[in-house]
Amino acid sequence: MSTQFKSGFISIIGRPNVGKSTFMNRVIGEKIAIMSDKPQTTRNKIQGVLTEDDAQMVFIDTPGIHKPKHRLGDFMVQVAEDSLNEIDAVLFMVNASEGYGAGDQFIIDRLQKVKSPVFLILNKIDLIHPDDIFKLIETYKDLYDFAEVFPISALEGNNVEFLLRALKSYLPEGPQYYPTDQITDHPERFIMTELIREKVLQLTREEVPHSIAVILENIERRKNNTLYIQAVIVTERPTQKGILIGKQGKMLKEIGKKAREDIEALLGTKVFLELWVKVQKDWRNRENQLRELGFRKDEY
Numbered sequence: 001m002s003t004q005f006k007s008g009f010i011s012i013i014g015r016p017n018v019g020k021s022t023f024m025n026r027v028i029g030e031k032i033a034i035m036s037d038k039p040q041t042t043r044n045k046i047q048g049v050l051t052e053d054d055a056q057m058v059f060i061d062t063p064g065i066h067k068p069k070h071r072l073g074d075f076m077v078q079v080a081e082d083s084l085n086e087i088d089a090v091l092f093m094v095n096a097s098e099g100y101g102a103g104d105q106f107i108i109d110r111l112q113k114v115k116s117p118v119f120l121i122l123n124k125i126d127l128i129h130p131d132d133i134f135k136l137i138e139t140y141k142d143l144y145d146f147a148e149v150f151p152i153s154a155l156e157g158n159n160v161e162f163l164l165r166a167l168k169s170y171l172p173e174g175p176q177y178y179p180t181d182q183i184t185d186h187p188e189r190f191i192m193t194e195l196i197r198e199k200v201l202q203l204t205r206e207e208v209p210h211s212i213a214v215i216l217e218n219i220e221r222r223k224n225n226t227l228y229i230q231a232v233i234v235t236e237r238p239t240q241k242g243i244l245i246g247k248q249g250k251m252l253k254e255i256g257k258k259a260r261e262d263i264e265a266l267l268g269t270k271v272f273l274e275l276w277v278k279v280q281k282d283w284r285n286r287e288n289q290l291r292e293l294g295f296r297k298d299e300y
Helices: 020-028 073-082 101-110 132-142 160-170 186-201 237-243 247-267 286-292
Strands: 006-015 046-051 055-061 089-095 118-124 147-152 213-221 225-236 271-279
Touching: 006 020, 006 160, 020 046, 020 055, 020 089, 020 118, 055 160, 055 247, 089 101, 089 160, 089 213, 118 132, 118 225, 132 147, 147 160, 186 213, 186 225, 186 247, 225 237, 237 247, 237 271, 247 271
Parallel strands: 006 055, 006 089, 089 118, 118 147, 225 271
Antiparallel strands: 046 055, 213 225
Protein backbone atom coordinates (compact mmCIF):
# COMPACT_ATOMS: atom_id res chain seq x y z
CA MET A 1 0.00 0.00 0.00
CA SER A 2 1.59 3.30 -1.09
CA THR A 3 1.49 6.36 1.15
CA GLN A 4 0.27 9.68 -0.17
CA PHE A 5 2.87 12.26 -1.17
CA LYS A 6 2.60 15.62 0.59
CA SER A 7 4.01 18.95 -0.51
CA GLY A 8 3.73 22.60 0.38
CA PHE A 9 5.28 26.02 0.73
CA ILE A 10 6.28 27.24 4.19
CA SER A 11 7.14 30.87 4.92
CA ILE A 12 9.67 31.69 7.64
CA ILE A 13 9.06 35.15 9.06
CA GLY A 14 10.27 37.11 12.06
CA ARG A 15 12.18 40.14 13.20
CA PRO A 16 15.74 40.65 11.91
CA ASN A 17 18.47 38.40 13.30
CA VAL A 18 16.23 35.70 14.80
CA GLY A 19 18.01 32.90 12.92
CA LYS A 20 15.82 32.32 9.86
CA SER A 21 18.73 31.73 7.49
CA THR A 22 20.52 29.50 9.98
CA PHE A 23 17.36 27.41 10.24
CA MET A 24 17.02 27.22 6.45
CA ASN A 25 20.59 25.99 6.02
CA ARG A 26 20.14 23.47 8.83
CA VAL A 27 17.00 22.00 7.27
CA ILE A 28 18.32 21.86 3.71
CA GLY A 29 21.73 20.59 4.77
CA GLU A 30 23.55 23.02 2.48
CA LYS A 31 24.50 26.69 2.71
CA ILE A 32 22.01 28.45 0.44
CA ALA A 33 21.23 31.47 2.63
CA ILE A 34 23.98 33.72 3.93
CA MET A 35 24.39 34.21 7.65
CA SER A 36 25.63 37.08 9.77
CA ASP A 37 25.29 38.40 13.30
CA LYS A 38 24.08 41.67 11.78
CA PRO A 39 20.31 42.23 11.32
CA GLN A 40 18.64 42.51 7.91
CA THR A 41 21.12 40.15 6.25
CA THR A 42 18.53 38.56 3.94
CA ARG A 43 17.22 40.97 1.29
CA ASN A 44 15.38 38.74 -1.17
CA LYS A 45 13.01 35.83 -0.84
CA ILE A 46 15.10 32.64 -0.88
CA GLN A 47 13.50 29.23 -1.35
CA GLY A 48 15.07 26.07 0.04
CA VAL A 49 13.74 22.69 -1.04
CA LEU A 50 13.71 19.65 1.24
CA THR A 51 12.63 16.45 -0.54
CA GLU A 52 11.95 13.23 1.34
CA ASP A 53 10.45 9.92 0.24
CA ASP A 54 6.91 10.98 1.12
CA ALA A 55 7.02 14.78 1.01
CA GLN A 56 8.57 17.90 -0.43
CA MET A 57 8.75 21.02 1.74
CA VAL A 58 9.65 24.34 0.12
CA PHE A 59 10.84 26.81 2.76
CA ILE A 60 10.77 30.54 2.01
CA ASP A 61 13.38 32.49 3.94
CA THR A 62 12.34 36.14 4.07
CA PRO A 63 13.97 39.43 5.11
CA GLY A 64 13.47 40.37 8.74
CA ILE A 65 10.44 42.60 9.21
CA HIS A 66 11.59 46.00 10.48
CA LYS A 67 10.82 49.70 10.19
CA PRO A 68 12.23 50.72 6.78
CA LYS A 69 14.73 53.57 6.53
CA HIS A 70 15.08 53.62 2.74
CA ARG A 71 13.46 52.18 -0.41
CA LEU A 72 15.49 49.00 -0.15
CA GLY A 73 14.01 48.55 3.33
CA ASP A 74 10.51 49.06 1.90
CA PHE A 75 11.26 46.35 -0.66
CA MET A 76 12.52 43.92 1.99
CA VAL A 77 9.46 44.33 4.23
CA GLN A 78 7.13 43.98 1.24
CA VAL A 79 8.85 40.72 0.24
CA ALA A 80 8.39 39.34 3.75
CA GLU A 81 4.72 40.35 4.00
CA ASP A 82 3.92 39.05 0.49
CA SER A 83 5.31 35.65 1.46
CA LEU A 84 2.26 35.18 3.71
CA ASN A 85 0.03 34.84 0.66
CA GLU A 86 -0.79 31.48 -0.91
CA ILE A 87 1.38 29.36 1.38
CA ASP A 88 0.55 26.17 3.29
CA ALA A 89 2.09 27.05 6.66
CA VAL A 90 3.95 29.85 8.42
CA LEU A 91 6.87 29.55 10.83
CA PHE A 92 6.87 32.65 13.01
CA MET A 93 10.38 32.63 14.45
CA VAL A 94 11.46 34.62 17.48
CA ASN A 95 14.77 34.94 19.28
CA ALA A 96 14.20 33.26 22.64
CA SER A 97 17.17 35.04 24.18
CA GLU A 98 15.64 38.46 23.40
CA GLY A 99 12.03 37.67 24.24
CA TYR A 100 8.91 39.53 23.15
CA GLY A 101 9.37 42.88 21.39
CA ALA A 102 7.26 45.52 19.65
CA GLY A 103 8.33 44.13 16.27
CA ASP A 104 6.69 40.82 17.17
CA GLN A 105 3.32 42.48 17.72
CA PHE A 106 3.66 44.16 14.30
CA ILE A 107 4.04 40.70 12.74
CA ILE A 108 1.29 39.11 14.82
CA ASP A 109 -1.13 41.79 13.64
CA ARG A 110 -0.42 40.70 10.05
CA LEU A 111 -0.80 37.04 10.96
CA GLN A 112 -4.44 37.67 11.89
CA LYS A 113 -5.30 37.58 8.17
CA VAL A 114 -3.42 34.33 7.50
CA LYS A 115 -5.65 31.28 7.00
CA SER A 116 -2.84 28.70 6.97
CA PRO A 117 -1.56 27.13 10.22
CA VAL A 118 1.03 29.26 12.02
CA PHE A 119 3.79 27.66 14.11
CA LEU A 120 5.55 29.59 16.84
CA ILE A 121 9.28 28.79 16.68
CA LEU A 122 11.31 29.86 19.70
CA ASN A 123 14.84 29.79 18.32
CA LYS A 124 18.18 30.04 20.17
CA ILE A 125 16.97 28.12 23.23
CA ASP A 126 20.60 27.13 23.77
CA LEU A 127 21.15 30.71 25.01
CA ILE A 128 18.52 30.73 27.80
CA HIS A 129 17.64 28.72 30.91
CA PRO A 130 15.02 25.99 30.28
CA ASP A 131 12.70 27.47 32.93
CA ASP A 132 12.43 30.68 30.91
CA ILE A 133 11.09 28.86 27.85
CA PHE A 134 7.69 28.14 29.42
CA LYS A 135 7.18 31.75 30.46
CA LEU A 136 8.00 32.87 26.93
CA ILE A 137 5.57 30.37 25.41
CA GLU A 138 2.74 31.66 27.61
CA THR A 139 3.50 35.26 26.61
CA TYR A 140 3.12 34.50 22.92
CA LYS A 141 0.18 32.11 23.27
CA ASP A 142 -1.81 34.91 24.88
CA LEU A 143 -1.32 36.97 21.70
CA TYR A 144 -2.17 34.43 18.98
CA ASP A 145 -3.72 30.99 18.55
CA PHE A 146 -0.71 29.08 17.20
CA ALA A 147 -1.21 25.64 15.65
CA GLU A 148 1.99 24.35 17.28
CA VAL A 149 4.81 25.70 19.41
CA PHE A 150 8.40 24.47 19.05
CA PRO A 151 11.43 25.61 21.07
CA ILE A 152 14.49 24.90 18.90
CA SER A 153 18.12 25.70 18.34
CA ALA A 154 18.73 26.05 14.61
CA LEU A 155 22.46 26.33 15.30
CA GLU A 156 22.67 23.17 17.40
CA GLY A 157 19.83 21.29 15.67
CA ASN A 158 17.79 20.79 18.86
CA ASN A 159 14.15 19.75 18.13
CA VAL A 160 14.44 20.57 14.40
CA GLU A 161 13.59 17.01 13.32
CA PHE A 162 10.50 17.00 15.58
CA LEU A 163 9.41 20.29 14.03
CA LEU A 164 9.77 18.93 10.48
CA ARG A 165 7.78 15.82 11.37
CA ALA A 166 4.93 17.90 12.79
CA LEU A 167 5.03 20.33 9.90
CA LYS A 168 4.71 17.52 7.39
CA SER A 169 1.48 16.37 9.01
CA TYR A 170 -0.12 19.76 8.23
CA LEU A 171 0.77 19.77 4.54
CA PRO A 172 -1.79 18.80 1.89
CA GLU A 173 -1.41 15.94 -0.53
CA GLY A 174 0.32 17.36 -3.59
CA PRO A 175 2.89 17.03 -6.35
CA GLN A 176 6.68 17.15 -6.22
CA TYR A 177 7.36 20.68 -7.45
CA TYR A 178 11.14 20.38 -7.84
CA PRO A 179 13.52 17.57 -8.88
CA THR A 180 14.79 15.45 -5.98
CA ASP A 181 18.33 16.82 -6.16
CA GLN A 182 17.34 20.51 -6.36
CA ILE A 183 17.76 22.38 -3.07
CA THR A 184 16.94 25.98 -4.10
CA ASP A 185 15.10 27.89 -6.81
CA HIS A 186 17.85 30.49 -7.09
CA PRO A 187 20.52 30.19 -9.81
CA GLU A 188 24.15 29.71 -8.83
CA ARG A 189 24.91 33.29 -9.90
CA PHE A 190 22.62 34.63 -7.17
CA ILE A 191 24.19 32.44 -4.49
CA MET A 192 27.69 33.50 -5.58
CA THR A 193 26.83 37.19 -5.16
CA GLU A 194 25.32 36.44 -1.76
CA LEU A 195 28.47 34.61 -0.63
CA ILE A 196 30.57 37.64 -1.56
CA ARG A 197 28.14 39.94 0.30
CA GLU A 198 28.29 37.66 3.34
CA LYS A 199 32.05 38.16 3.60
CA VAL A 200 31.58 41.94 3.56
CA LEU A 201 29.04 41.56 6.38
CA GLN A 202 31.47 39.43 8.37
CA LEU A 203 34.60 41.51 7.85
CA THR A 204 33.41 45.13 7.96
CA ARG A 205 31.70 47.24 10.62
CA GLU A 206 29.54 50.31 11.17
CA GLU A 207 27.60 51.59 8.15
CA VAL A 208 29.47 49.64 5.47
CA PRO A 209 27.79 46.18 5.49
CA HIS A 210 24.24 47.23 4.64
CA SER A 211 25.21 49.87 2.12
CA ILE A 212 26.65 47.38 -0.36
CA ALA A 213 25.35 45.22 -3.19
CA VAL A 214 27.21 42.76 -5.43
CA ILE A 215 27.02 42.42 -9.21
CA LEU A 216 28.57 39.58 -11.22
CA GLU A 217 30.12 41.18 -14.31
CA ASN A 218 31.56 38.10 -16.00
CA ILE A 219 31.88 34.34 -15.59
CA GLU A 220 33.90 32.19 -17.95
CA ARG A 221 35.63 28.81 -17.96
CA ARG A 222 39.33 29.00 -18.81
CA LYS A 223 41.43 26.31 -20.50
CA ASN A 224 42.88 25.04 -17.21
CA ASN A 225 39.27 24.36 -16.08
CA THR A 226 39.36 27.27 -13.64
CA LEU A 227 36.16 29.31 -13.38
CA TYR A 228 37.09 32.98 -13.78
CA ILE A 229 34.65 35.32 -12.00
CA GLN A 230 34.65 39.12 -12.07
CA ALA A 231 32.37 40.91 -9.59
CA VAL A 232 31.73 44.47 -8.46
CA ILE A 233 30.90 45.52 -4.91
CA VAL A 234 28.65 48.59 -5.07
CA THR A 235 28.66 50.99 -2.12
CA GLU A 236 27.26 54.46 -1.43
CA ARG A 237 30.22 56.67 -0.41
CA PRO A 238 33.92 57.06 -1.25
CA THR A 239 34.80 56.57 2.44
CA GLN A 240 33.06 53.18 2.38
CA LYS A 241 34.98 52.27 -0.78
CA GLY A 242 38.20 53.02 1.07
CA ILE A 243 37.20 50.75 3.95
CA LEU A 244 36.26 47.93 1.58
CA ILE A 245 39.57 48.12 -0.26
CA GLY A 246 41.64 48.60 2.90
CA LYS A 247 45.29 49.53 3.31
CA GLN A 248 47.23 48.27 0.28
CA GLY A 249 44.09 46.35 -0.77
CA LYS A 250 44.23 44.05 2.25
CA MET A 251 40.50 44.09 3.08
CA LEU A 252 39.38 43.41 -0.50
CA LYS A 253 41.88 40.55 -0.77
CA GLU A 254 40.51 38.99 2.43
CA ILE A 255 36.90 39.34 1.23
CA GLY A 256 37.87 37.75 -2.08
CA LYS A 257 39.80 34.89 -0.45
CA LYS A 258 36.98 33.87 1.88
CA ALA A 259 34.30 34.24 -0.81
CA ARG A 260 36.37 32.22 -3.30
CA GLU A 261 36.67 29.35 -0.80
CA ASP A 262 32.89 29.21 -0.33
CA ILE A 263 32.20 29.47 -4.07
CA GLU A 264 34.65 26.63 -4.76
CA ALA A 265 32.82 24.52 -2.16
CA LEU A 266 29.48 25.41 -3.77
CA LEU A 267 30.55 24.62 -7.35
CA GLY A 268 33.10 21.89 -6.73
CA THR A 269 35.64 23.53 -9.05
CA LYS A 270 38.69 25.79 -8.87
CA VAL A 271 37.76 29.48 -8.93
CA PHE A 272 39.67 32.69 -9.65
CA LEU A 273 37.70 35.61 -8.18
CA GLU A 274 38.47 39.21 -9.10
CA LEU A 275 36.71 41.99 -7.17
CA TRP A 276 36.29 45.73 -7.74
CA VAL A 277 34.54 48.40 -5.66
CA LYS A 278 32.31 51.07 -7.24
CA VAL A 279 30.47 54.01 -5.67
CA GLN A 280 26.80 54.64 -6.55
CA LYS A 281 25.58 57.42 -4.30
CA ASP A 282 22.42 56.65 -2.28
CA TRP A 283 21.59 53.58 -4.41
CA ARG A 284 19.27 52.15 -1.73
CA ASN A 285 16.84 55.03 -2.32
CA ARG A 286 16.98 55.09 -6.14
CA GLU A 287 14.25 53.01 -7.79
CA ASN A 288 16.12 52.55 -11.09
CA GLN A 289 19.30 51.40 -9.36
CA LEU A 290 17.36 49.01 -7.11
CA ARG A 291 15.82 47.41 -10.20
CA GLU A 292 19.20 47.15 -11.91
CA LEU A 293 20.58 45.41 -8.82
CA GLY A 294 17.75 42.85 -8.83
CA PHE A 295 15.34 44.29 -6.26
CA ARG A 296 12.10 44.24 -8.23
CA LYS A 297 8.83 44.50 -6.30
CA ASP A 298 6.79 43.35 -9.26
CA GLU A 299 8.35 39.89 -9.03
CA TYR A 300 6.79 39.16 -5.62
